[in-house]
């Protein structure tokens with residue numbers, strides 16, 4: 001799980017969310033060396049593959065991560081905040097974080113044509129466990145419909161903002177028509193992992209290449 005690309009700007013409340021293009025390139029090279037090819041979620045979570053996910057759909061993904069992925073031929077899945085496309089991370093900026101632009105629908109369509117997979121991450125980056133029934137529907141089914149209208153196909157994957165999920169929220173995502181959803185629960189996924197509670201490994205600015213290797217190793221060793 002990645003968020004923003006680039007070096008850490010002064011004043012950010014989430015310095016851990018930034019990964020440089022160089023570090024990202026090293027992560028992809030290491031996965032190759034470990035014999036873990038990258039795959040899209042849509043390919044069905046094959047054993048021995050790694051799925052690279054990016055939350056929020058930042059413009060920095062377009063500028064810094066997409067070129068690295070293009071060069072290495074790797075796959076990735078990006079979760080879009082469908083009501084704020086072409087705008088910025090106002091959910092973070094409201095609490096004093098730096099403003100980070102979000103990609104436009106046009107960029108998403110171009111990247112989709114180049115093989116990047118997209119899913120949704122609600123309309124406004126809402127904390128769904130605290131949403132009313134109506135808000136929950138607007139955020140989950142609403143983002144599904146926004147995606148279909150703009151991308152010309154239905155989204156398959158959802159990602160819970162803040163990792164905030166419970167049974168009610170997961171049921172709403174399933175009812176909306178998604179195939180599965182990413183949580184922020186830590187670990188790898190196996191055939192017995194519930195599809196609406198997919199685990200992830202968090203990659204942060206402080207994740208050195210050794211720690212990256214260690215996180216992947218620790219998550220994938222047999223219990």
Ligand SMILES: [Zn+2]
Pocket residue numbers: 055056121125161162
């Ligand atoms: Zn998010």
